[in-house]
Amino acid sequence: HQKQQHEKQQQQPSNKTFCPKKSKQLVGTIQTYLDPVNISTVESKYPEVRKGGNFRPKECTARERLAVIIPCRNRTQHLHILLNNLLRLLIKQRLDFTIFVIDQDLPTTFNRGMLFNVGYLEALKRGSYDCFIFHDVDMIPTNDKCLYRCTHNPRHFLSGVSKWKYRLPYKSYFGGVVSFTRDQYRKINGDSNLYFGWGGEDDDLRARILHKGYSLLRYPQSIGRYDTISHQRDSGNKANPARFKLVKSAKARQDLEGLNTARYTVTSSVTRRLYTKIQVYINMTE
Numbered sequence: 001h002q003k004q005q006h007e008k009q010q011q012q013p014s015n016k017t018f019c020p021k022k023s024k025q026l027v028g029t030i031q032t033y034l035d036p037v038n039i040s041t042v043e044s045k046y047p048e049v050r051k052g053g054n055f056r057p058k059e060c061t062a063r064e065r066l067a068v069i070i071p072c073r074n075r076t077q078h079l080h081i082l083l084n085n086l087l088r089l090l091i092k093q094r095l096d097f098t099i100f101v102i103d104q105d106l107p108t109t110f111n112r113g114m115l116f117n118v119g120y121l122e123a124l125k126r127g128s129y130d131c132f133i134f135h136d137v138d139m140i141p142t143n144d145k146c147l148y149r150c151t152h153n154p155r156h157f158l159s160g161v162s163k164w165k166y167r168l169p170y171k172s173y174f175g176g177v178v179s180f181t182r183d184q185y186r187k188i189n190g191d192s193n194l195y196f197g198w199g200g201e202d203d204d205l206r207a208r209i210l211h212k213g214y215s216l217l218r219y220p221q222s223i224g225r226y227d228t229i230s231h232q233r234d235s236g237n238k239a240n241p242a243r244f245k246l247v248k249s250a251k252a253r254q255d256l257e258g259l260n261t262a263r264y265t266v267t268s269s270v271t272r273r274l275y276t277k278i279q280v281y282i283n284m285t286e
Protein backbone atom coordinates (compact mmCIF):
# COMPACT_ATOMS: atom_id res chain seq x y z
CA HIS A 1 0.00 0.00 0.00
CA GLN A 2 2.88 2.32 0.95
CA LYS A 3 4.53 1.68 -2.44
CA GLN A 4 1.26 2.27 -4.29
CA GLN A 5 0.84 5.61 -2.54
CA HIS A 6 4.41 6.67 -3.44
CA GLU A 7 3.90 5.49 -7.03
CA LYS A 8 0.71 7.50 -7.32
CA GLN A 9 2.49 10.60 -6.06
CA GLN A 10 5.23 9.96 -8.59
CA GLN A 11 3.07 9.54 -11.68
CA GLN A 12 3.92 12.22 -14.18
CA PRO A 13 1.60 13.96 -16.62
CA SER A 14 2.93 13.10 -20.10
CA ASN A 15 2.50 16.47 -21.82
CA LYS A 16 5.53 18.10 -20.16
CA THR A 17 9.00 18.37 -21.63
CA PHE A 18 12.02 16.90 -19.89
CA CYS A 19 13.84 19.15 -17.45
CA PRO A 20 17.11 20.52 -18.86
CA LYS A 21 20.23 18.49 -18.10
CA LYS A 22 21.78 21.60 -16.62
CA SER A 23 19.30 24.02 -15.14
CA LYS A 24 19.84 27.66 -16.08
CA GLN A 25 19.65 28.53 -12.38
CA LEU A 26 23.08 27.01 -11.69
CA VAL A 27 25.86 29.50 -10.95
CA GLY A 28 28.93 27.50 -9.89
CA THR A 29 30.45 28.19 -6.48
CA ILE A 30 27.84 28.59 -3.76
CA GLN A 31 28.02 29.62 -0.14
CA THR A 32 27.95 26.78 2.39
CA TYR A 33 26.30 27.03 5.82
CA LEU A 34 28.20 24.94 8.34
CA ASP A 35 26.73 26.29 11.58
CA PRO A 36 24.21 24.27 13.59
CA VAL A 37 20.63 24.91 12.49
CA ASN A 38 17.21 23.92 13.82
CA ILE A 39 15.26 21.50 11.68
CA SER A 40 12.21 23.79 11.94
CA THR A 41 14.24 26.57 10.28
CA VAL A 42 15.20 24.25 7.43
CA GLU A 43 11.60 23.03 7.11
CA SER A 44 10.29 26.54 6.76
CA LYS A 45 12.86 27.31 4.05
CA TYR A 46 11.59 24.49 1.84
CA PRO A 47 7.78 24.44 1.78
CA GLU A 48 7.94 22.84 -1.70
CA VAL A 49 9.45 19.63 -0.26
CA ARG A 50 6.70 17.14 0.53
CA LYS A 51 6.46 14.88 3.55
CA GLY A 52 9.07 12.13 3.49
CA GLY A 53 11.61 14.44 1.81
CA ASN A 54 10.22 14.25 -1.69
CA PHE A 55 10.40 16.91 -4.38
CA ARG A 56 9.42 16.94 -8.03
CA PRO A 57 9.62 19.93 -10.37
CA LYS A 58 6.23 21.13 -11.57
CA GLU A 59 7.19 22.75 -14.86
CA CYS A 60 9.05 19.81 -16.42
CA THR A 61 9.48 16.06 -16.18
CA ALA A 62 12.65 15.04 -14.39
CA ARG A 63 14.89 12.65 -16.30
CA GLU A 64 15.20 10.15 -13.47
CA ARG A 65 14.01 9.43 -9.96
CA LEU A 66 16.75 9.91 -7.44
CA ALA A 67 17.04 8.38 -3.98
CA VAL A 68 19.58 10.13 -1.77
CA ILE A 69 20.68 7.63 0.87
CA ILE A 70 22.28 9.13 3.99
CA PRO A 71 23.70 6.78 6.66
CA CYS A 72 23.29 8.61 9.95
CA ARG A 73 23.69 7.52 13.55
CA ASN A 74 24.11 10.07 16.36
CA ARG A 75 24.76 12.84 13.86
CA THR A 76 21.42 14.61 13.81
CA GLN A 77 23.02 18.01 13.99
CA HIS A 78 25.08 17.18 10.90
CA LEU A 79 21.99 15.92 9.13
CA HIS A 80 20.23 19.25 9.66
CA ILE A 81 23.27 21.15 8.35
CA LEU A 82 23.46 18.87 5.31
CA LEU A 83 19.76 19.29 4.52
CA ASN A 84 20.09 23.05 4.91
CA ASN A 85 22.69 23.01 2.11
CA LEU A 86 21.72 20.06 -0.07
CA LEU A 87 17.99 20.68 -0.54
CA ARG A 88 18.65 24.06 -2.10
CA LEU A 89 21.04 22.49 -4.61
CA LEU A 90 18.77 19.56 -5.50
CA ILE A 91 15.76 21.82 -6.03
CA LYS A 92 17.80 24.21 -8.19
CA GLN A 93 18.91 21.27 -10.32
CA ARG A 94 15.20 20.45 -10.90
CA LEU A 95 15.54 16.84 -9.81
CA ASP A 96 12.84 14.41 -8.75
CA PHE A 97 14.28 13.19 -5.46
CA THR A 98 13.54 11.60 -2.11
CA ILE A 99 15.83 11.80 0.92
CA PHE A 100 16.26 8.56 2.89
CA VAL A 101 18.09 8.61 6.21
CA ILE A 102 19.25 5.18 7.37
CA ASP A 103 20.02 4.80 11.07
CA GLN A 104 21.46 1.73 12.78
CA ASP A 105 20.27 0.60 16.22
CA LEU A 106 22.78 0.48 19.05
CA PRO A 107 24.71 -1.36 20.34
CA THR A 108 25.95 -3.04 17.15
CA THR A 109 29.13 -1.57 15.69
CA PHE A 110 28.42 0.80 12.82
CA ASN A 111 28.32 -0.77 9.34
CA ARG A 112 28.25 1.90 6.66
CA GLY A 113 28.37 -0.53 3.71
CA MET A 114 25.43 -2.53 4.94
CA LEU A 115 23.43 0.66 5.53
CA PHE A 116 23.93 1.48 1.84
CA ASN A 117 22.42 -1.90 0.96
CA VAL A 118 19.52 -1.26 3.34
CA GLY A 119 18.96 2.17 1.79
CA TYR A 120 18.86 0.75 -1.72
CA LEU A 121 16.53 -2.15 -0.87
CA GLU A 122 14.18 -0.12 1.33
CA ALA A 123 13.97 2.79 -1.14
CA LEU A 124 12.94 0.36 -3.90
CA LYS A 125 10.18 -1.01 -1.67
CA ARG A 126 8.78 2.51 -1.53
CA GLY A 127 9.19 3.75 -5.12
CA SER A 128 10.78 3.11 -8.53
CA TYR A 129 14.08 4.92 -8.21
CA ASP A 130 16.52 4.97 -11.13
CA CYS A 131 19.49 6.59 -9.46
CA PHE A 132 21.03 6.21 -6.00
CA ILE A 133 23.38 8.67 -4.39
CA PHE A 134 25.00 7.45 -1.19
CA HIS A 135 25.89 10.52 0.84
CA ASP A 136 27.90 10.87 4.04
CA VAL A 137 26.14 13.18 6.44
CA ASP A 138 29.08 15.56 6.80
CA MET A 139 29.91 16.28 3.14
CA ILE A 140 28.66 19.66 1.92
CA PRO A 141 28.86 20.49 -1.81
CA THR A 142 30.28 23.90 -2.63
CA ASN A 143 29.39 24.05 -6.34
CA ASP A 144 25.86 23.78 -7.67
CA LYS A 145 27.13 22.50 -11.03
CA CYS A 146 27.97 19.29 -9.22
CA LEU A 147 25.04 17.43 -10.75
CA TYR A 148 23.28 14.91 -8.53
CA ARG A 149 22.58 12.52 -11.36
CA CYS A 150 23.56 9.06 -12.50
CA THR A 151 25.69 8.31 -15.54
CA HIS A 152 26.88 5.34 -17.63
CA ASN A 153 29.45 4.47 -14.95
CA PRO A 154 29.42 4.86 -11.16
CA ARG A 155 30.71 8.23 -10.03
CA HIS A 156 32.75 9.57 -7.16
CA PHE A 157 31.57 13.12 -6.51
CA LEU A 158 34.49 14.37 -4.46
CA SER A 159 37.60 15.80 -6.04
CA GLY A 160 38.72 17.69 -2.97
CA VAL A 161 37.50 18.10 0.60
CA SER A 162 38.17 21.01 2.98
CA LYS A 163 39.57 18.81 5.78
CA TRP A 164 42.22 17.52 3.36
CA LYS A 165 43.03 20.99 2.02
CA TYR A 166 40.63 20.40 -0.86
CA ARG A 167 42.47 17.27 -1.90
CA LEU A 168 41.68 13.59 -1.35
CA PRO A 169 43.32 11.30 1.24
CA TYR A 170 44.56 9.02 -1.57
CA LYS A 171 44.07 8.80 -5.31
CA SER A 172 41.76 5.79 -5.34
CA TYR A 173 39.53 7.08 -2.49
CA PHE A 174 35.88 6.25 -3.21
CA GLY A 175 34.09 7.47 -0.07
CA GLY A 176 31.94 10.44 0.85
CA VAL A 177 29.44 10.83 -2.00
CA VAL A 178 28.97 8.27 -4.80
CA SER A 179 26.31 7.49 -7.40
CA PHE A 180 24.98 4.34 -9.05
CA THR A 181 22.08 3.61 -11.34
CA ARG A 182 19.70 0.97 -9.99
CA ASP A 183 21.25 -1.49 -12.43
CA GLN A 184 24.88 -0.67 -11.70
CA TYR A 185 24.44 -1.20 -7.96
CA ARG A 186 22.62 -4.49 -8.51
CA LYS A 187 25.24 -5.72 -10.97
CA ILE A 188 28.08 -5.17 -8.51
CA ASN A 189 25.97 -6.88 -5.80
CA GLY A 190 25.97 -3.67 -3.75
CA ASP A 191 28.30 -3.17 -0.82
CA SER A 192 29.89 -5.81 1.34
CA ASN A 193 28.04 -6.44 4.63
CA LEU A 194 31.15 -7.55 6.46
CA TYR A 195 32.76 -4.25 7.46
CA PHE A 196 31.80 -3.46 11.04
CA GLY A 197 33.62 -0.35 12.28
CA TRP A 198 35.57 2.35 10.53
CA GLY A 199 37.37 1.89 7.21
CA GLY A 200 37.76 -0.40 4.22
CA GLU A 201 34.19 -0.70 2.94
CA ASP A 202 34.75 2.13 0.45
CA ASP A 203 37.84 0.42 -0.97
CA ASP A 204 35.88 -2.84 -1.22
CA LEU A 205 33.10 -1.05 -3.10
CA ARG A 206 35.60 0.37 -5.56
CA ALA A 207 37.10 -3.08 -6.17
CA ARG A 208 33.62 -4.47 -6.87
CA ILE A 209 32.91 -1.78 -9.45
CA LEU A 210 36.15 -2.35 -11.35
CA HIS A 211 35.81 -6.12 -11.16
CA LYS A 212 32.47 -5.94 -12.99
CA GLY A 213 34.04 -3.97 -15.82
CA TYR A 214 32.83 -0.47 -14.96
CA SER A 215 35.19 2.43 -14.92
CA LEU A 216 35.04 5.20 -12.38
CA LEU A 217 34.01 8.75 -13.02
CA ARG A 218 34.95 11.70 -10.86
CA TYR A 219 33.98 15.36 -11.14
CA PRO A 220 36.78 17.78 -11.96
CA GLN A 221 38.48 19.78 -9.23
CA SER A 222 36.31 22.90 -9.33
CA ILE A 223 33.01 20.97 -9.35
CA GLY A 224 33.76 18.23 -6.82
CA ARG A 225 34.89 20.55 -4.03
CA TYR A 226 33.23 19.71 -0.71
CA ASP A 227 33.29 21.28 2.72
CA THR A 228 33.11 19.04 5.77
CA ILE A 229 31.72 19.48 9.22
CA SER A 230 34.47 18.67 11.70
CA HIS A 231 33.70 15.91 14.19
CA GLN A 232 35.28 13.61 16.78
CA ARG A 233 35.69 9.89 16.18
CA ASP A 234 32.24 8.37 16.79
CA SER A 235 31.61 5.90 19.57
CA GLY A 236 30.50 2.52 18.23
CA ASN A 237 32.65 2.91 15.10
CA LYS A 238 36.20 1.93 16.08
CA ALA A 239 38.73 1.42 13.29
CA ASN A 240 38.18 -2.08 11.97
CA PRO A 241 41.42 -4.08 12.26
CA ALA A 242 40.09 -6.72 9.84
CA ARG A 243 39.69 -4.21 7.04
CA PHE A 244 43.01 -4.77 5.24
CA LYS A 245 42.51 -8.51 5.03
CA LEU A 246 38.89 -8.12 3.92
CA VAL A 247 39.75 -5.69 1.14
CA LYS A 248 42.17 -8.25 -0.28
CA SER A 249 39.32 -10.75 -0.74
CA ALA A 250 36.84 -8.20 -2.15
CA LYS A 251 36.64 -9.67 -5.65
CA ALA A 252 36.42 -13.28 -4.49
CA ARG A 253 33.50 -12.45 -2.15
CA GLN A 254 31.66 -10.13 -4.50
CA ASP A 255 28.97 -12.49 -5.81
CA LEU A 256 28.69 -14.44 -2.57
CA GLU A 257 27.82 -11.62 -0.20
CA GLY A 258 26.46 -8.13 -0.57
CA LEU A 259 23.08 -6.88 -1.68
CA ASN A 260 21.94 -10.50 -2.14
CA THR A 261 22.73 -11.48 1.47
CA ALA A 262 21.95 -8.30 3.46
CA ARG A 263 20.06 -9.42 6.60
CA TYR A 264 18.55 -6.76 8.82
CA THR A 265 15.37 -5.91 10.69
CA VAL A 266 13.60 -2.60 10.12
CA THR A 267 12.74 -1.40 13.63
CA SER A 268 10.99 1.79 12.51
CA SER A 269 10.16 3.72 9.37
CA VAL A 270 8.95 7.30 9.73
CA THR A 271 8.13 9.99 7.19
CA ARG A 272 9.45 13.28 8.52
CA ARG A 273 8.81 16.55 6.73
CA LEU A 274 12.20 16.61 4.99
CA TYR A 275 13.19 12.95 4.92
CA THR A 276 12.10 9.35 5.28
CA LYS A 277 13.89 7.79 8.23
CA ILE A 278 14.49 4.06 8.33
CA GLN A 279 15.91 2.55 11.49
CA VAL A 280 17.45 -0.92 11.32
CA TYR A 281 18.85 -3.54 13.60
CA ILE A 282 21.84 -5.45 12.29
CA ASN A 283 22.88 -8.64 14.00
CA MET A 284 26.67 -8.93 13.89
CA THR A 285 26.72 -12.68 14.29
CA GLU A 286 24.27 -13.62 11.54
Ligand code: UDH
Binding pocket: 070, 071, 072, 073, 074, 075, 110, 112, 135, 136, 137, 138, 139, 169, 175, 198, 199, 200, 201, 202, 203, 234, 235, 236, 237
Ligand atom coordinates in the same frame (compact mmCIF):
# COMPACT_ATOMS: atom_id res chain seq x y z
N1 UDH B 1 28.38 7.72 10.38
C1 UDH B 1 27.38 8.00 11.30
N2 UDH B 1 27.54 7.69 12.60
C2 UDH B 1 28.66 7.09 13.08
C3 UDH B 1 29.68 6.81 12.15
C4 UDH B 1 29.54 7.14 10.82
O1 UDH B 1 26.34 8.54 10.94
O2 UDH B 1 28.74 6.82 14.29
C5 UDH B 1 28.15 7.98 8.93
C6 UDH B 1 28.09 9.43 8.56
O3 UDH B 1 27.27 9.60 7.44
C7 UDH B 1 29.53 9.72 8.23
C8 UDH B 1 29.89 8.45 7.48
O4 UDH B 1 29.21 7.42 8.16
O5 UDH B 1 29.67 10.86 7.45
C9 UDH B 1 31.40 8.18 7.41
O6 UDH B 1 31.95 8.07 8.70
P1 UDH B 1 33.14 8.99 9.22
O7 UDH B 1 32.69 10.42 9.21
O8 UDH B 1 33.64 8.44 10.50
O9 UDH B 1 34.21 8.80 8.12
P2 UDH B 1 35.41 9.78 7.90
O10 UDH B 1 34.91 11.15 7.62
O11 UDH B 1 35.93 9.13 6.57
O12 UDH B 1 36.35 9.62 9.02
C10 UDH B 1 37.10 9.54 6.04
C11 UDH B 1 37.63 8.35 5.31
C12 UDH B 1 39.01 8.55 4.77
C13 UDH B 1 39.78 7.28 4.66
C14 UDH B 1 39.02 6.19 3.98
C15 UDH B 1 39.53 4.82 4.30
N3 UDH B 1 39.16 3.91 3.28
